[in-house]
Amino acid sequence: MKIDRRSFLTLVAGGAVGTALSPLPFKLMDDISIWSQNFRGLPIEVPVPEDGPATYVDSVCSLCPGGCGISVRKIGKRAVKIEGRPGYPVNDGGVCLLGISGLQLLYGPWRVTGPRKKVNGKWKPVSWDQALSEIADRLADIRNSGRPHSIAAISGRAKGTVPGLLKRFVSAAGSPNFFNIPANDDAYSYAIGRMFGRAGAVGFDFENSDFVLCLGSGILDGWGSPVRMFQAHSSWKNSGTKTVQVEPRLSNTAAKADAWIPAKPGTEADLALGLANVIIRDGMYNRQVERGRAFGRLVKLVADYTPARVSATTGVKEETIEKLAAQFAAARRPLAICGRGKGHTPSPAREVMATIALNALMGSINRSGGMIVSPEFDYIKWDEPVLDQSARTGLSASPAGTLTDLLKQAADGSSVQALFLLEANPAYTMHDAGTVKKAIDAVPLVVSLSSYMDESSNLADYILPLHSYLERMEDVPVTAALKIPLVSLSKPVVEPLYDTRHPGDVIIQLAREMGGSISDSFGWDNYEACLRQTFGAKWAKLSADGYIRKSTLETFIDTALTGRMDFTPLAEACANSSGRQKNSKDALLVPYDSMRIAADNIGTPPFCLKTVSDRVLKKNMIYVDVNPVTARKAGVADGRTVTLETPAGKAVVMVNVTDEVAPGVVAMPRGFGHTAYDDYIKGKGVNVNELLMPEEDPVSGFDVACVTPVKFTKA
Ligand code: SF4
Structure with a gap:
């Protein structure tokens, strides 16, 4: 067969395309990466456990407040995998992305290997x-x-x-x-202390509730004990439990809820009091609550929170408030919760107390499917x-x-x-x-x-x-x-490395x-x-x-708890917080949490960072979510780089124009912008905490900042 120049080029090009489209190069790359990991003596030696039988050590994960039981697989002295511990009362074998990344926090280069003095x-x-x-x-x-x-x-x-x-x-x-x-646990303890006369912890019987109203709580974004929340959420499909998510951004939790209500940020307490208004007005409450101290003050207080007024404050339509109140009251075991995002920052006392009052109106305190108030586990x-x-x-x-x-x-x-x-x-x-x-x-x-x-x-x-x-x-x-x-007991899984x-x-x-x-x-x-x-x-x-x-019986204070409730602190909190509603003409910056990102005192392990969408973090820049209406007003386009300016500081970010966030809101992810740790963690995006000024709650004294006015300028 005669091969001319044209046939030769066609053959070469065809071969190249065929090779590129075949799995061969990818398989080769994969093999090379596996082989190279086993080469000893390379400049970067990837640790590979020796061959040998696996053993397991049971312990508890303390990377977040969730407290999951874990079972760590070891080969020889090296921990090689973190799994959930089956049968453990918190997570029954489940584990989250951060939990399985814990080995990177153990073996990662950001460990301090011995005492240091500056x-x-x-x-x-x-x-x-x-x-x-x-x-x-x-x-x-x-x-x-x-x-x-x-x-x-x-x-x-x-x-x-x-x-x-x-x-x-x-x-x-x-x-x-x-x-x-x-x-937010501290905010709940404070509110319980004020409303019940003794400090206590708050839990929620999600598994037996049939209607869960989340006032900003990211129950699928790391709130509470995250693995338990995922398991409870899965069970709701079978039980028919309805969920309503109130928050300004279509979070993972909101996307999976039966309804998403994008109320203006920082108005959750107003919405709760508006619902209480309708429930009391229409006599839809549990009469037990009338035995609570100062119930009359609650009635008087919520009378001011008419659907019309609450609609103006929250941006939620009057008919939505009426309908939500009726649905909540019609449920057999309704439950309201608060604590924004992961609940790592306290909510205002007024919001927590309004949430407790809403549960009290439904008789949902210390009963199946409700809010469980217990003494501190001291x-x-x-x-x-x-x-x-x-x-x-x-x-x-x-x-x-x-x-x-x-x-x-x-x-x-x-x-x-x-x-x-x-x-x-x-x-x-x-x-x-x-x-x-x-x-x-x-x-x-x-x-x-x-x-x-x-x-x-x-x-x-x-x-x-x-x-x-x-x-x-x-x-x-x-x-x-x-x-x-x-109370769990963590156990040493490996000998100290350093x-x-x-x-x-x-x-x-x-x-x-x-x-x-x-x-x-x-x-x-x-x-x-x-x-x-x-x-x-x-x-x-x-x-x-x-x-x-603690046994269940020990945990419950008593079943007639509502009779000892005092609504006076809620009325006082409302009086002290009046006029604090932000009426900014500027957009409002709101932080949001994600299961993929650690936002408290540990850096996000690289394994988790790798799972973040490139519409959240691209190279070293983070995106903020902005509604198309807000973007148009500010004159910024999708994908543009802008400077955000708040009373606390400035930051350069990119804009993700999306209708998955309410108009007037700029939503920024937490957990980025580290300046320490190492090259895997630092220098990626902006720390939203540098843009928020502290805001002292006038009642509890906690810093409850969750929103701040923000201006855009083109970077
Ligand atoms: S939810 Fe994840 S990080 Fe939190 S304790 Fe459980 S496994 Fe650990």
Whole structure:
């Protein structure tokens, strides 16, 4: 056969196209990547477990407040996979994307591998003995100067023995200034304390409800205990449970709800009170609620929240309010919940109390399918710390008030002389994060107890690196909207990889170093001894089963709870919050949460980041969602780069024009814009917390900021 030039070129081109379209190149690339991972001695050696039989260690995940039971598969000494623990009361074998990515947080390069001290702005390795001795000397100087109350601590978690030990240390040193980063659980506890006369935890019996009204709560976007919420949602298909989602953006939760009501951001309490108005007006409530204290005040209060007025405030049509109230009241076991997104930031007291009142009107408190109010699961019964004269003097000083107040005071460089951060990253997670960074920077001694080189650790003077959650034993109290709270026990899955320590041991060792009454306040040899003593006779069950929970009967305060409810605090909260509705002519910036992105004190592992849509993060730029009407008014087009400006700061972002967000709203994802960790996590997008100013709730004092006016300019 004669092959001329034309035939030859056709043959070559055809061969190239055929090869490109065949799976061969992709198969080859796949094989090469697998082979290369097994090559030892390459510049980048990918760790591959040795061959061998698999073993499993059961523990608990503490990457979010969900508290799922996990079972970690190991080959030899290496953990290779995280699975959900079947039969565990929270998640029964389920696990989320972040949960399975936990190995990247264990083995990732952002771990701090040994104690560090900052010298002339640079991190230097230091021994544990030297670090603890120097910190103890600095604290002794502060106490000797007569200012023990200027020692402060911020914990990423409120509950459990480890935060309890740090609080005890700060008290024994003579300071009342211990704070945790508040979450919506704290807002519920506060509201329960005010409305029922005693502090308590709140859970929800989603599994038995037939109508769930979510006032902003992202029940499929990481709210509560996320795996449990996914499982409850799946069961609703069979049970016929209806869900209505109130929020300004078509989130994953809203997309899967029976109805989406895009109310104006920050008006959830108004909508709840508007529904209460219709329910009372039409006599659709459970008469038990009339036994509550000041029920008359509730009736008088909600009389003002007519559908017409609420429609004007919320942007929700009057007929929608009427219809929703009728549907909610007609359900046999209706349930209302609040707490925006993942619920990691507190909601305003008025909103939480209005939600509780709505449940009370339906008789949905402490009954099947309703809101479950229970006493706090308070299992830590230690003796009071031993106080010397310096500590007694310091503790008589007034505490800072709120965490925001503490950081405001810290900014002057003298009110806070020493600050401990316990697995907390306020320089990233708190609103107006830029100002928070400056405040932390102004404190003469900052000690970060953390596993990671996060934004706050970066600002510290010492980092005392901690075992990760897969390397340590610790109690993990789980409320997370569970019907029945429980305490889990995390167990070491692997031996510590680096020169790290257990946070409980670090605190006890620092107390020893301080000596005197502070050391005397910590009579335990080590953290494990403290843990065993804390649980006493229950230790055997806790360590064998991995959890203990209160029985249902113990949990319920009583079945006639509504009779002791007091609606006065709700009326007061409404009076104190009047006029706070934002009537900005500008668009409103609203943060949103996603299951794929960790938005609190841990960075998002690369495995999760890889799953994010390129309409959320493209290269290193994030998109904000903007309604077409708003985009047209602002003169911005889809895909354009713009500068957003709020009272707190500016940021450059890209615009995703979509009708999946309400007009007048600019929705920005949380969890981006890290400036610390490593190249996998930092430098991607914008931290929305830098654009939000703190907003102190006039009743609870929590920072409840969730929305701020925003202007666009073309970048
Ligand atoms: S939902 Fe939370 S606790 Fe459960 S696996 Fe995911 S990150 Fe861990």
